[in-house]
Amino acid sequence: MGDALEGTIALRVVVALRDDIVSMALKPGDVISESDIAGRYGVSRQPVREAFIRLAQQGLLLIRPKRATVVKKISPDGVRQSRFIRESIEVEIIRRVASHPGPNVGDVLGKLIADQEAASSANDSRRFHKLDELFHRTLARLAGVEYAWQLIDDHKMQLDRVRYLTLGVSSSQRAIAEHKQIAEAVGKGDVEAAEAAMRAHLGRAEVLLTQTIEDFPDYFE
Amino acid sequence: MGDALEGTIALRVVVALRDDIVSMALKPGDVISESDIAGRYGVSRQPVREAFIRLAQQGLLLIRPKRATVVKKISPDGVRQSRFIRESIEVEIIRRVASHPGPNVGDVLGKLIADQEAASSANDSRRFHKLDELFHRTLARLAGVEYAWQLIDDHKMQLDRVRYLTLGVSSSQRAIAEHKQIAEAVGKGDVEAAEAAMRAHLGRAEVLLTQTIEDFPDYFE
DNA sequence: GACAGTCATCTACCATACAAGATTGCGGAA
DNA sequence: TTCCGCAATCTTGTATGGTAGATGACTGTC
Numbered sequence A, B: 001m002g003d004a005l006e007g008t009i010a011l012r013v014v015v016a017l018r019d020d021i022v023s024m025a026l027k028p029g030d031v032i033s034e035s036d037i038a039g040r041y042g043v044s045r046q047p048v049r050e051a052f053i054r055l056a057q058q059g060l061l062l063i064r065p066k067r068a069t070v071v072k073k074i075s076p077d078g079v080r081q082s083r084f085i086r087e088s089i090e091v092e093i094i095r096r097v098a099s100h101p102g103p104n105v106g107d108v109l110g111k112l113i114a115d116q117e118a119a120s121s122a123n124d125s126r127r128f129h130k131l132d133e134l135f136h137r138t139l140a141r142l143a144g145v146e147y148a149w150q151l152i153d154d155h156k157m158q159l160d161r162v163r164y165l166t167l168g169v170s171s172s173q174r175a176i177a178e179h180k181q182i183a184e185a186v187g188k189g190d191v192e193a194a195e196a197a198m199r200a201h202l203g204r205a206e207v208l209l210t211q212t213i214e215d216f217p218d219y220f221e
Numbered sequence C: 001g002a003c004a005g006t007c008a009t010c011t012a013c014c015a016t017a018c019a020a021g022a023t024t025g026c027g028g029a030a
Numbered sequence D: 001t002t003c004c005g006c007a008a009t010c011t012t013g014t015a016t017g018g019t020a021g022a023t024g025a026c027t028g029t030c
Helices: A009-022 A034-041 A045-057 A076-099 A105-121 A125-142 A146-165 A172-188 A191-203 A206-215 B009-022 B034-041 B045-057 B076-099 B105-121 B125-142 B146-165 B172-188 B191-203 B206-215
Strands: A061-064 A068-071 B061-064 B068-071
Touching (some): A045 B045, A076 A125, A076 A146, A076 A172, A146 B076, A146 B146, B009 B034, B009 B045, B009 B146, B076 B146, B076 B191, B125 B146, B125 B172, B146 B206
Antiparallel strands (some): B061 B068
16 A cells, blocks of 8 residues: 655654554664654655654654653553543443434444454454454444544554554454444443443453563563 | 743743633634744744644644644534543543542542632632632542543643633633532542533533634634 | 763754745736 | 736745754773
């Protein structure tokens, strides 16, 4: 998927660096300098500097004045609170959707789940991940708060870094089953069941975090 | 309150511009250029440019490449969703605090409310606003998710711009009464009552928005 | 050998100069 | 008068040079 030239140089550097960071090609604690990245991409230091500022505001980089810039280590407490934020919003979303379900909500969600099953059977984990994200984003759209999902998306990068460290353990079958539970409760208009299913779905990643910290202590602060 | 020299020039420009924007000294739709601001503050274009990037990421500025930079107009739908986000998180916070109230929670909240009453009597609206914010922030701290409040704070700037347009209508007495209701429910450990009181408290601003849009249509998109 | 002071070298920060696109207004033609 | 086209002049984007501060190693001293 060559998205080579989109807008300014600074934006290109942003997406390139962000991909490197969330994919763990740049590991937490790695030190990078403006000159270093500029030389690596064959551009000036100025766009790189602006990219650093953007990524620092997103919590992926830590700019230390007059010293150096490092890939921010993952904060366990930050991950906890990012999950808290996500759960708060997604629970409110699912309550809205379940209490006022549109006519074809069941069909839309059902199709997404079917696609996920296909991706799972084909062992296409990347597509599976995309569809998983789309499932939650669709719920936000159905609730009329798609913009709120962008907020979750920003903070989800922290969680994605952890997820990347635990690849293969994902047990996509379980996730699909949980999505089915959610969709079913929404179709019935059962608010309480939908909330419970969503909390269970989101809460499952909790144990993964503590395990990951033990496996990769250097990546956490 | 002279906070003249704190860190870099870029940071100073950031806080200066942000204050001007939320206080409506810079109105939505106003066009500003890097050179303009640079000349006004007697600095180079470079730090101003970096400040623009930060403020654009916070949703206060809109940088139009090769054209100009404008103070972003207030998006009614954005305000709605910011309120949705805030309500989602604060409800989850109040449920946590109410279900596991610490020993001296009542005293802490009671003192804050008393201070608010004092500020209200003295007609010190600025201090009242500060204390109002501190009340909610304290609840976040009691729930162990103070970082989540920073997130709310970022998005609260959008609401604050609206609030600034409706100054004087605030009816601080009513806000204090609602804070008392919340604190009381928390003290009793009544989760449902606490949630209801918080929703009522946050939902009160709804009517203000539609009224404000009619009064200042040029500031909204 | 251990330690303190100094200096080379790295960093992010700031200023300035140049480039490229977009807008606006002016001028000429129909 | 109206409309089309061109150019002066805005804007942001990019490149480069210089500066101050922090780090670390090296040297001189005890």
